[in-house]
Amino acid sequence: MIKRYAETELVQLLEQFPAAAILGPRQIGKTTLAQQIAARTKPSPVYLDLENPIDLAKLDDPGQYFQTRTDRLIILDEIQHTPGLFQVLRGVIDRRRRAGQQAGQFLILGSASRDLLKQSSESLAGRIAYKELTGLTVSEIKSKDQETLWLRGGFPDSFLAHDDRASMRWRMNFISTYLERDVPQLGPRIPAVTLRRLWTMLAHSQGEQVNVAKLAGGLDVSAHTAKRYIELLEDLLLVRTLRPWAGNIKKRLVKAPKVYIRDSGIAHALLNLTTLDDVLGHPVVGASWEGFALENILSVMPDGATSWFYRTAAGAEIDLVIEQGLRQRIAIEIKRSLAPSVSKGFHLGCEDIKAKHRYIVYPGAEKYPISNGVIVMPLVDMMTELLEILG
8 A cells, every 4th residue: 555645634624624525536435545544533424426326315305314423533535526516515514513523523525626626616615624645656666666657557457567568558448438438427429439539639748838730730620629538638637737937037938728537547558658668769768758857847736835847938938837836936847867967048037037946857876066055865855845944
């Protein structure tokens, strides 16, 4: 069992808020994490899987059901399928608070983004805290299998598979299940073959600025429709859109966002790359490792910090800018090379945004300084460094 760092934070949230929500794609480990929290909670929590007809039938009168279990934590899994419950939860939570139970009433699990759930949960404002559960990170596996984690991705069943081929089979099945079962449940019918083609096209252009018109042409749909499909994958926490930094400087900044397949293993499966040698011999290798490093870095970013990339028409460029407050800006360049260096464009970008800290993240094991205040460090060290800087 790999201990997830999110467990400690979730326990703290349940001690502070009436409800806490774990968000993340299917199979990322939300239920396992909830069960680990339940095992240390007394009295034993109530667990309801809202995709299970038997459990769903228990909520025919949800207010009454919850009212008869006021002394127990109630875990609601796959909440996105029953958005009408949020209004009921508000009344239950407020009644419990008046009775003296200020925190630890509900633990909610959802396979959708915070923004998507918030459309249904506005009535719980001030009563609920959100925590996104990412895939396994290099910190959680103690970095001993970093290359395996990069190849197979952070879904626990994929990472822990018997071998690379078993891992690939799991990921291919995961992709098919999402396209054929999960996506149709979330809205208008979208042809699975079209969405898979889009997902694959995004894998081929991992980390590039998205050209919606080009994608639309490849899918034979309108630009508006292609944009909606990307937003759906983003809502399902399968794709990350990284926006360009747009601070108040007199530069011609690019406007199109960069798009990443969030899980490196899923990106490799979409490209039919089964082994590490397959990945290392493919043109996507550098962009794939950039996306992998990006997800690990952002997994430790605290609330209140924001992430961007920086690029100007003149060639200044930074892979990742992390901003906290008005003056705390961190510039990070991500390189697959064991002898990394940065271009003049990185230094120009750092001067433009007045970066306080400047780093290169690489797959090596040593940490060392180079010119102009830039520090080269391994990915796991970068994650630790960010925790110290951002608090």
